[in-house]
Amino acid sequence: MKRLLPSLLATCIALLAGPALASDWSTDPDAAFARAAREDRLVIVALYADWCGWCRKLEREVFPSERFLSFARPFVLLRANVEDGGAGSALRDRHRAGSLPTLLVLDARQVRIAEVEGYLPAGDLVAEIERGLAAWRSLVAASEQALAEPPAPARLRSLAEQFHRRDDGRRAATLYRRWLALDPPEPARRWGRYLLADAHQIAGDRSEALAELARARAAAAAAGDGERGELAALLASRIHEADGRCAEARAALEAFLAESPANRRSARVRGEIARLAPGGPASRCG
Numbered sequence: 001m002k003r004l005l006p007s008l009l010a011t012c013i014a015l016l017a018g019p020a021l022a023s024d025w026s027t028d029p030d031a032a033f034a035r036a037a038r039e040d041r042l043v044i045v046a047l048y049a050d051w052c053g054w055c056r057k058l059e060r061e062v063f064p065s066e067r068f069l070s071f072a073r074p075f076v077l078l079r080a081n082v083e084d085g086g087a088g089s090a091l092r093d094r095h096r097a098g099s100l101p102t103l104l105v106l107d108a109r110q111v112r113i114a115e116v117e118g119y120l121p122a123g124d125l126v127a128e129i130e131r132g133l134a135a136w137r138s139l140v141a142a143s144e145q146a147l148a149e150p151p152a153p154a155r156l157r158s159l160a161e162q163f164h165r166r167d168d169g170r171r172a173a174t175l176y177r178r179w180l181a182l183d184p185p186e187p188a189r190r191w192g193r194y195l196l197a198d199a200h201q202i203a204g205d206r207s208e209a210l211a212e213l214a215r216a217r218a219a220a221a222a223a224g225d226g227e228r229g230e231l232a233a234l235l236a237s238r239i240h241e242a243d244g245r246c247a248e249a250r251a252a253l254e255a256f257l258a259e260s261p262a263n264r265r266s267a268r269v270r271g272e273i274a275r276l277a278p279g280g281p282a283s284r285c286g
Contacts, residue, residue: 025063025077029087032078037108043076044129045104047097049083054119055101067122071129075105094167105129109203111168139163143171153182157192164195169203190219190228198235206239213239221259229256230269237272250276 025046026032036043046063048055059079062068080088082097091097095104095112103125105114114132116125143159146152160175176196184192193216200209213236220229233256240249253269253276260266 025079027079027081029078029080029091032076033106033108033110036076036106039076041074041076041108042113043078043104043106043108044072045078045080045091045106047080047082047088047092047100047102047104049081049100052100058101058119062120062122062125065122067126071126103129105132109168109170112166140171143175147174147178151178151182153179153184156182157184160195160199164199164202167202169199169201169205172199173203173205173208186223187225187228190216190223190225193219194228194231194235197232201235201239206243209239210236217256217259226260229260232256233269234272237276241276246276246278 026035032043032045035041046055046058048059080091082088082092082100091104094110095102095106095115097104099117101117101119103116104112106112113136114129116128116132120128139159139162143163146155146159156175156179160172160179163172163175173196176192176199180189180192180196183189193212197209197212197216200206200212213232217229217232217236220226220232233252236252237249240246240252250273253273256269257266257273
């Protein structure tokens with residue numbers, strides 16, 4: 001009888017705590033996205049924090065439910081603590097998650113396919129994800145149609161911006177290039193070059209991004225457009241910094257100051273140059 005007590009106590013605690021999470025939830029973002037790429041699957045990401053009561057309710061009542069488990073079977077499942085100071089925090093920042101819980105449906109490149117904020121019962125949560133997936137399919141179909149038909153500038157730009165907001169740099173870049181080929185008026189064209197460069201860097205095409213940024217910065221300098229010039233310089237600097245090329249990161253900002261020495265935005269750029277200086281506080285360049 002004495003041997004049974006610990007077992008009974010553990011069973012009671014488990015029942016009081018509620019159902020446990022399914023065992024196939026990963027907590028390693030790198031492994032989850034690698035698996036998604038290898039198996040051509042989407043990832044459901046549950047963003048949470050230890051203090052979040054609604055997150056615990058979702059984990060206790062919804063994730064172990066038959067309705068959710070049946071729906072989620074084709075997906076890779078990932079839980080990410082947004083306050084871990086590491087990969088979870090990076091996911092929150094990249095996808096601009098402003099509340100908890102948040103569920104994201106991402107592909108292996110972290111393109112944002114669907115998003116659901118807050119707690120919902122299992123049936124409602126699944127229905128909301130399905131609506132997001134349907135909206136994504138409609139957006140992809142619309143982009144394919146827009147590229148196949150005679151060009152419509154406003155339509156191309158609108159679709160490009162929608163994919164850009166979802167961090168789909170590849171589709172956004174394709175649509176921006178098609179729109180820019182129609183020679184839109186200034187200053188829309190200058191802004192479009194910056195957006196195209198940003199789409200390239202989201203897609204991981206850094207050499208293309210830097211080449212487009214050089215064109216964007218030259219056009220901004222010729223037009224006296226300090227805002228676009230600053231944005232182009234800052235983005236070029238971030239791309240170089242991400243690759244650990246600190247001298248190039250500073251040079252991109254110094255080129256902007258040389259082009260626009262009296263620009264009212266120069267103080268911010270000088271602050272970035274100081275941050276990237278040898279011995280400065282830059283995380284990648286210090």
